[in-house]
Amino acid sequence: MKKVVSIVIALMMALMLFAGCSKPAQSASAGATIKLGVLAPLTGDVAQYGTAVANGVTLFFEQLNAAGGINGKQVELISYDEEGAPDKAVVGYGDLLDKGVTAIIGDVTTAPTIAVVTESQADNTPMITASATAAAVTVSETGAVYTNMFRSCFIDPFQGSKMASFASEILSAKTAAVLFNTGSDYSIGLKDAFLETAAELGLDVISNESFSDGATDFQSQLTNIAAKKPDVLFVPDYYSVVALVAKQAKDAGLTATLLGADGWDSVLNTVEDASLLEGSYYCSGYSTKDTTEAVQTFVTNYKAKFNAEPNMFAAQGYDAAMIMAAALTKAEEAGLEAGTAEYKQAVIDAMKATNMDCVTGHVTYDEFNNPEKTAAIINIVGGDDQFWGKF
Amino acid sequence: MLFLSQLINGLQLGSIYALVALGYSMVYGIIMLLNFAHGDIIMMGGYFALVTYAASSNPLLAVVATIVGCVVLAVAIEKVAYKPLRQAPRISLLITAIGISLFLQNAAQLIWTANSRAFPSTSIIPSITFKVGGLSISLSVLVTIAVSVASMVALTFLVQKTKMGKAMRAVSEDTEAAQLMGININSTITFTFVIGSFLAGIGSVLYCCRYPVVNPTLGSLLGLKAFVAAVLGGIGSIPGAVVGGFAIGLAEVLFTSIGLSAWTDAMVFAVLIIMLLIKPTGFMGRSMTEKV
Known part of the structure; x- marks a missing residue:
């Protein structure tokens, strides 16, 4: 009798093992969407920055998906609210990976971004922050560059x-x-x-x-x-x-x-x-007074969707999304499968080679993954801020 | 020529410190209270001027409102917070003063927010710069020095030549004996606060005209430095406060002009420590024997 019970239990355990295996196979075969994580403080003290960045990102991918997505695939944004806390950001990173994201846009403020990058470095997950300006976000204390981490804002x-x-x-x-x-x-x-x-x-x-x-x-x-x-x-x-x-x-x-x-x-x-x-x-980094077409189009579209003036964080969020989308496109064109190590590496390589016009200026990356881009120069004339030009 | 410009900068800064230091010194002289709320009364004065000017566009009215506002506020604080503690240990009074200081800062933050606000300085003192030789002196610097000196002369006259001044000196010398001689202690103390805050009101307008940004913490560092000036000159002594104020102002500018600006604040407080070690009564303070 005891033997029968133990055999049944053993069989059940074996079944559970197979059940565990079946899950990743399923998601790999789906492949119709590209899952992208957005890690940002959407509530809490720094929520104003987080929501602005997330709005910029959302706007870009809505436009992109409406225009047919990347390689015929829609981009699915999965966001995680880390409330501005480094520990929650690390939990959020794990959560997003579990949900099958292939890359992450985030984090927004400096401390959570640094907390996450030390984790994501091991997984080689492509990341781009729209707003963390500290040098330590892309360079570790020992001076080694976090190769998977980029940003769309310039450092101070x-x-x-x-x-x-x-x-x-x-x-x-x-x-x-x-x-x-x-x-x-x-x-x-x-x-x-x-x-x-x-x-x-x-x-x-x-x-x-x-x-x-x-x-x-x-x-x-x-x-x-x-x-x-x-x-x-x-x-x-x-x-x-x-x-x-x-x-x-x-x-x-x-x-x-x-x-x-x-x-x-x-x-x-x-x-x-x-x-x-x-x-x-x-x-x-950005000015709504900027008269270039890219900025004005962005401002008009943003206002139409969110009924508010886009600030610098929104513009940089939009740019981060744009840079990420371009890199994802390259990886898709290479015929790689989203979520694989090769795919991630291809995205990182493509981001490193970025050379494109974004809303806040033309972006290329230096050896520390910091953008070398044009700044908006504001000239004070006649008691008002006037856009002088890009420099 | 550069030295002369720096000297004028020092006199300008020193005259503001002197005006504020007088308020500290007079109050200390009469009730032995280090009135740490003094700097914050100056801050409130800045907001009074700002609000009045915004409402009326009348610079004269703004100046009057600042001075009246500072006087009313200081007298109210004296009646509500300090008077009930007159018989209490001095430490209670000191802690109350710090409490009032925090209260005023937070009240200002609540009413006017923590954001810095522009002060209409050129509407009160026109922005005119005189060029004398290679020297450039602005009208506001000249007005600051002139008004400060005039206030100090008037104060000296008030204290030395009037009956009320005599009463103030008597109360300062020995409160109980003065009371026995028929001097009204309460009104004399109130009068001292009126004079101190009147000077604070003037100082507030002058300070804000030179540094036209008002925020709720404007008074803290200014108050501390003026306090150092008062101690340096001998706290309780009126000429001492003036000497101390000018000494601190000139020393600060001298220190900064030779490229040690990062150390200026440290220097001011180091001066205080050195003075307390060498001559605890300051330049002009009377040595006080503890009454048994």
């Missing part, structure tokens, strides 16, 4: 380098001054990149002044700078500091053209008199 210091080139090549500046915040990584990063590029281009930085975080008085630094009469003054900090600098620069008799980066966004709401910043330039 890149803007410093952009503005140095802009000053030298477009404004024909010969001398420059820098005023930066010693208590901000953002400010220091931009300043270092500016100095490096300035040295390469022969732009002479004749004055390098700093202030501590929270300072409101820049009078003595600006007096020193004004005495040296530089052509341009680079102020890599946020708008509330810029508003104070603009006023005091005028009082100190400074005539240099002021230059800034995306921290200047909405500075005209904080400066009491816009004429103080007349003629200044700053760069930004």
Whole structure:
């Protein structure tokens, strides 16, 4: 009797084993859709960024699917809300893989993205973030590049380098001054990149002044700078500091053209008199004022679908989707099967070789998988932000 | 020429510190309270000016509203928060002052949000820059220095030559003896708060005209530095607060102009520590013997 029971149990166990096997075979044979994961905080403190990115991604794939998808296959988006928490993002990554995604768009903020990339590196899952700007997202602490990780936004210091080139090549500046915040990584990063590029281009930085975080008085630094009469003054900090600098620069008799980066966004709401910043330039990843057709079409379509003005995160989300779709197309064209290791590698190789026009600019990748792309230059003219052009 | 420009920058910054330090010193002199809410009254003053100007577009009205607003607020704080604690240990009073400071900051954040706001400085003091030789001096710098000096002269006159000033000095010297001599302690203390916050109101307008961005934490660092200035000059001493204010302002600018701007704040507080070690009573403070 005991023998009979044990044989039955053994048979049942064997059956269960086969049942477990049958599942992947089923999904491999389906193949009519390409499953793509979207990892983003859709609720919680940073939900505003997550939803903007997810909206941009959704918009792109809706358009793509309506136009016939990739290689005749529809792209199925599976999103996971990680609430802005690194641990939940890692759980979400596992969940998305279980659901059979072949690549991931995400994450949105820096800390969760870093948490996920250390996991996804082992699986070689292609990933692209639309908005995580820290250098550590694509490069590990040991300096090794995460080969599967890309981004559609530029890293912060890149803007410093952009503005140095802009000053030298477009404004024909010969001398420059820098005023930066010693208590901000953002400010220091931009300043270092500016100095490096300035040295390469022969732009002479004749004055390098700093202030501590929270300072409101820049009078003595600006007096020193004004005495040296530089052509341009680079102020890599946020708008509330810029508003104070603009006023005091005028009082100190400074005539240099002021230059800034995306921290200047909405500075005209904080400066009491816009004429103080007349003629200044700053760069930004994206501007709705951008008159190029790609941006205007995107803005119109986005407004039609979401009834809101697309911000930088939405535009970069759209671009991340565009870059990913192009890479998926290459892998499909090679006749590979979605979800396989070869397919993933093909997607990664295709992303690395990206060379295309996106909404926020023309994108190619450098050795650290950071995009080398054009920035939108904003010129303050007549008390208003005017789109100067791409640079 | 560069040195001269920096000297003017230092005088300008110093005169604002001096005005604020006076408020600290006078209140300390009379009730031995380090009024840490003083900086935040200046912050509130900035918002009063902003709101009044936005509603009326009248710069004079904005200045008056700031000063009146600061005085009313300070007197209200004195009546509600400090007066009931007059017999309490001094530490209770100090903690209350810190509480008021936090209360004001958070109230401002609740009412006007944490975003920085533009202050209409050029509407109050026109943006004119004078060029004298190679020197460029803005009108706001000249106005700041002139108004501060005038306020200090007026204050000295008030304290030294009027009956109320005499009462203030008497209360400061010995509260109980003054009371026995028939001086109304309550009204004298209130008057001191009125004068201190009147100066804070002036300081608020001048500060915001030089640094035209208002936010709820505007007063914290300004208040701390003015407090250092008051201690440096000798807390409780009116000329001491003025000397301390100018000393801190000039030292800050000097330090920054030689390229050590990252260390400026550290230097200010290091000065405080050194002063307390060498001469705890400050430049002009009276040495006080603990009454038994």
